[in-house]
Amino acid sequence: MSDLSIFDVNPAAGAKSESPLAMTRVTVATVASPAKAGVVVREHAFQGHLILRGRATDDQFRAGVEQALGVPLPLKMGPLSRDEARGVSIQWMSPDEWLVIVPAGREFATENRLREVLSGHYAVMNVSGGQTVLELSGPAVRDVLMKSTPYDVHPRNFPVGKAVSSVFAKSSAIIRRVAEDRWELVIRRSFADYLYRWVLDASEEFGVYVAS
Amino acid sequence: MLHIYCPYCEEYREEEEFRPKGEAHIARPAEPEATSDEAWGDYLFFRKNPRGLHHEQWYHAAGCRKFFNATRDTVSYQILETYKAGQQPTVTAAARAAQAAGKGVAK
Numbered sequence: 630m631s632d633l634s635i636f637d638v639n640p641a642a643g644a645k646s647e648s649p650l651a652m653t654r655v656t657v658a659t660v661a662s663p664a665k666a667g668v669v670v671r672e673h674a675f676q677g678h679l680i681l682r683g684r685a686t687d688d689q690f691r692a693g694v695e696q697a698l699g700v701p702l703p704l705k706m707g708p709l710s711r712d713e714a715r716g717v718s719i720q721w722m723s724p725d726e727w728l729v730i731v732p733a734g735r736e737f738a739t740e741n742r743l744r745e746v747l748s749g750h751y752a753v754m755n756v757s758g759g760q761t762v763l764e765l766s767g768p769a770v771r772d773v774l775m776k777s778t779p780y781d782v783h784p785r786n787f788p789v790g791k792a793v794s795s796v797f798a799k800s801s802a803i804i805r806r807v808a809e810d811r812w813e814l815v816i817r818r819s820f821a822d823y824l825y826r827w828v829l830d831a832s833e834e835f836g837v838y839v840a841s
Numbered sequence: 842m843l844h845i846y847c848p849y850c851e852e853y854r855e856e857e858e859f860r861p862k863g864e865a866h867i868a869r870p871a872e873p874e875a876t877s878d879e880a881w882g883d884y885l886f887f888r889k890n891p892r893g894l895h896h897e898q899w900y901h902a903a904g905c906r907k908f909f910n911a912t913r914d915t916v917s918y919q920i921l922e923t924y925k926a927g928q929q930p931t932v933t934a935a936a937r938a939a940q941a942a943g944k945g946v947a948k
Binding site: 705706707722723724726779780793794795796801 | 842849850851852854855857858903904905906907
C-alpha cells in the first residue's frame with residue numbers, strides 16, 4: 630500500500646451526480662418496441678472507470694492485477710478480459726495502459742484493492758466522471774458502426790470480445806463488441822452529447838429505440 | 842487513404858487515426874550550454890526535406906497514443922516500414938545502396 634492520500638470522489642450519501650447525457654437524454658423511439666428496432670440504445674451511466682498504468686513485463690504487476698480484479702491483464706491490443714457476471718473488464722489501451730471498468734459504486738473499493746496488492750512502478754486513476762458507456766444492440770448495429778468509424782467492424786476482423794480505440798464520427802471512442810449483436814461505446818464526457826445525437830441520427834433509418 | 846501499421850497495436854489502421862510528427866532521430870545536443878547558436882538553431886528549426894527515403898515520426902492519436910517511427914518514400918508516399926520509438930530503421934539509403942551494389946556483383 631502506498632502512502633498516497635486517496636479519497637472516494639463519489640460518496641453515495643446525498644451527493645448529486647449526473648450522467649454526461651443527463652441534459653440531452655431524449656427518449657427517441659421511431660419504433661414501438663425494442664424487439665422491432667434495428668438499434669436499441671442504452672446508457673450504462675455511473676460505472677466505475679479506472680485507468681491503470683504499469684509495466685506489462687513486470688510479473689508482480691500482472692499477478693497483482695489478476696489477484697485484485699479476478700481477470701487476467703490483457704497483454705496486447707484487442708481481446709478484452711471480461712467477467713460478465715461480476716461486470717468487471719480490463720481493456721488494453723496501450724502497452725503500459727489499461728482501462729478497468731467495474732460496476733457503479735465499486736470504483737473506490739477497486740482502487741483501494743489495487744493499491745493494496747500492487748507495489749513499485751504503477752498508477753491508478755479514477756476517471757469515472759470523464760466518460761460513460763453507451764450500449765448498442767440489435768441487428769443493425771454493425772451498419773451504424775460502418776457509417777461512423779473507419780475501423781473494420783466485419784466479424785472477420787472484429788470478433789466478439791474485441792475492443793479497440795478508434796476514430797468515431799470525427800471524434801473518438803472506444804468500441805467494444807461484448808456479444809454477437811451487442812456493442813459498447815466508451816465515450817468522453819465532453820463528446821457525449823454530440824456522439825449520442827450522432828448515434829440516434831445514424832440509427833434512425835434502421836429503427837431506433839432508446840431504452841432507459 | 843494510407844493504411845499504416847502501428848507497431849504497438851500490431852495492426853494496420855486508417856491514416857485518419859494518426860498524426861504525422863516530422864523528422865525522426867533528432868538527437869538533442871548533449872551539452873546545450875556548450876553548443877553554438879548555429880548548431881542549436883539547426884537542432885531546433887532545420888529539418889531535412891529529402892526526395893526519396895525519409896525517416897519520420899507518427900503519432901497514433903486515436904488508438905494507443907504512442908509515438909513511433911516510419912520510413913516513407915516522399916515521392917511515392919509509400920510507407921516502407923514502421924518501427925517503435927528508440928529502434929533503428931532497417932530500410933535506409935545505405936542499406937539500399939548496399940543491396941544495389943550486391944546485385945551488381947551477382948551479375
